[in-house]
Amino acid sequence: MHSTPDEVLIGRIANGDRLAMQVLYARYHVRVFRFVVRLVRDEATAEDVISDVFLDVWRQAGRFEARSRVSTWLLAIARFKAISALRRRRDEELGEEAAAAIEDPSDNPATALEKKDKSAMLRKCLAGLSAEHREIIDLVYYHEKSVEDAAEIVGIPENTVKTRMFYARKRLAELLKSEGIERGWP
């Protein structure tokens, strides 16, 4: 099946095509939501943020520059708005320790019994990383962003993207070690 390219949808949105807006929303809202909810750690806030992200798309579609991929552009807008939303929340000064204490989204009575399970522990530690480290891990592993795209979204040089990813993984290994899982690295 041939689907309309993102860039074509953006062009139609720039001309006020609501249907194109709905198609773009359907295509990306879940991924953008997940990216945002991992940053703001609150579903209601994340829903507000994604509404704002796509409203910006509606308003700014005419200014979209095709040198970026649409998904990269969306995540860059989402990141900016998520950070703004966090700044508005006085209680959002979550350090890594506080974040680690947050309930694992996959935590429930059944999975609690499997806490010794390495996979579950890995997910718990991924959830416990700092916002900066969660963000780069998600962009690379889940959102399939290249070094260049991640650099554009986060607004940092490409070499910094690589080193940030390295230190995120290193921190992850340390968290796992503190939970009794030794990976032999770093």
Place this chain on the structure above:
Amino acid sequence: MNAINEEPEHQEIEALLPWYAAGTLSRRDANRVEQALAGDRELARQYDLVREELVETIHLNETLGAPSARAMERLFAAIDAEEARAPRHSRLFDFGSRIPEFLSSVTRRTLAWSATAAAVAILVQAAVIGSVVVKEQGGPSGPRLTSAPSEGSYAVVRFAPQATADDMTNFLRAYKATVVEGPLKGQLYRIRLSETKLPEEEVGKIVRQMQSESNIVGFVAAKE
């Protein structure tokens, strides 16, 4: 990157493993990683760890669910509210001048039916198109209407008397066209359809599409 005394090439390859696992490396870098993995057991073990992380990151994200319908309702309510306040076509191109307001409020209702007023409308139309060019091409120091480049594909167009500034700019934008010369005799403008030379059939197709928008253009034809 793992240890200070490691070779830079090894460190660089190690840093690329997450992107290699995600399939987002260039072909060249992917080849470099593949070759290194084939002859380096420690790097291969590293790669296994990366793959574990990738799988669990996907798993974790997939447990996050999806936004409720409230997010979409909120979005389209906001779009509706914006459209009610300011119809989309008036937002697409901000001239930063009073001319569009003047055109939209006066041209349609008053000027179109008067010969004298029609002449005024043409003058204002030229001013508006001039402002389009100035805005699009970078200000007063940019190319002037009388300088017509020869590369690309072109057409000549005469806008309908009742066409507003928004109509014209939306029309030009929709066809990714740029006014490069005018006004010529008969209130025609030369517009560039493409910076590269398009096949004749394609130019003909674009021109036919333009001709169908008779509420905006009174005349349009391909021009070398």
